[in-house]
Amino acid sequence: MSPTIGENHETAHRAPRTRAAPTEKHGAAAAAPLRPPSADWTIDQGWAGYGAEHHALWRTLFERQCRLLPGRACDAFIDGMARLPIGAEQIPDFRRLSEVMMRATGWQVVAVPGLVPDEVFFEHLANRRFPAGNFIRRADQLDYIEEPDVFHDIFGHVPMLMHPPIADYLQAYGLGGLRAQSLGVLPHLARVYWYTVEFGLVQQRDGLRIYGAGIASSYTETLFCLDDPSPNHVAFDLERVMRTDYRIDDFQETYFVLDRFEDLLALERTDFGPLYARIRNRSSLQPGGVRAKDRILQRGTGAYHRSGRNCAG
Numbered sequence: 001m002s003p004t005i006g007e008n009h010e011t012a013h014r015a016p017r018t019r020a021a022p023t024e025k026h027g028a029a030a031a032a033p034l035r036p037p038s039a040d041w042t043i044d045q046g047w048a049g050y051g052a053e054h055h056a057l058w059r060t061l062f063e064r065q066c067r068l069l070p071g072r073a074c075d076a077f078i079d080g081m082a083r084l085p086i087g088a089e090q091i092p093d094f095r096r097l098s099e100v101m102m103r104a105t106g107w108q109v110v111a112v113p114g115l116v117p118d119e120v121f122f123e124h125l126a127n128r129r130f131p132a133g134n135f136i137r138r139a140d141q142l143d144y145i146e147e148p149d150v151f152h153d154i155f156g157h158v159p160m161l162m163h164p165p166i167a168d169y170l171q172a173y174g175l176g177g178l179r180a181q182s183l184g185v186l187p188h189l190a191r192v193y194w195y196t197v198e199f200g201l202v203q204q205r206d207g208l209r210i211y212g213a214g215i216a217s218s219y220t221e222t223l224f225c226l227d228d229p230s231p232n233h234v235a236f237d238l239e240r241v242m243r244t245d246y247r248i249d250d251f252q253e254t255y256f257v258l259d260r261f262e263d264l265l266a267l268e269r270t271d272f273g274p275l276y277a278r279i280r281n282r283s284s285l286q287p288g289g290v291r292a293k294d295r296i297l298q299r300g301t302g303a304y305h306r307s308g309r310n311c312a313g
């Protein structure tokens with residue numbers, strides 16, 4: 001299952017099922033910090049503090065995803081990864097990443113100690129800064145971790161930030177998040193992030209591909225979302241997504257599919273005020289349900305979730 005994210009709210013993108021956050025510099029989870037380390041919650045990555053065991057863990061995660069993703073991840077992801085100083089040998093240095101990203105799309109990566117408040121997260125995105133956890137999961141958490149670590153945040157998210165439509169979309173999402181928060185409709189917008197940035201699929205000429213970070217950084221969900229007959233694949237529709245609940249601690253029951261990344265940029269031009277007003281009083285849609293008016297690309301069997309299994313064990 002995907003690492004990370006969840007609904008602490010607040011929103012979907014940062015928080016997992018608990019509010020635990022790492023306090024040891026590069027490892028194990030413990031209690032969340034009581035006070036922000038700085039006004040914008042950023043810290044030094046502390047790259048020199050990583051030990052051989054942390055780099056070895058990165059290598060394990062990196063190599064197995066790189067074996068899996070060709071032919072499954074979209075071209076933009078593969079291309080972004082190739083242009084970045086990200087390799088198997090060591091956990092990337094955020095400053096070196098930021099130099100390359102800045103030249104390509106004007107984005108940079110900033111280190112944070114774990115979860116950050118929503119308004120801080122949105123403020124960073126609105127200013128083209130991606131907050132990334134500086135810690136790495138433990139060896140017994142290869143397939144499941146409750147909050148975003150450096151592997152999820154860097155391997156999963158950063159390659160797509162090299163792609164201009166996604167770079168622009170994520171900044172627009174940050175601005176939209178600040179507005180949604182003031183309107184009290186953040187849960188609706190959070191679903192858009194969840195089903196695009198974290199768990200999005202895109203239709204390429206040569207087939208269905210992954211672009212969501214929650215999938216791309218997860219060995220098991222990479223296989224599940226494309227190769228398993230259980231989940232639905234439904235064409236992306238903004239209002240539909242905003243009404244759809246999602247799975248926080250297991251594989252998704254439905255993945256939404258873009259025809260092209262540029263479709264996300266339409267969100268920048270959408271007047272969310274009337275949209276929020278329209279859906280505010282409508283019921284939420286179940287994660288595994290499909291409707292007659294959905295454009296269904298794969299009608300899932302639902303067998304996995306019916307079985308009662310759970311990817312988090």
Ligand SMILES: [Fe+2]
Binds near residue numbers: 213214
């Ligand atoms: Fe994420």
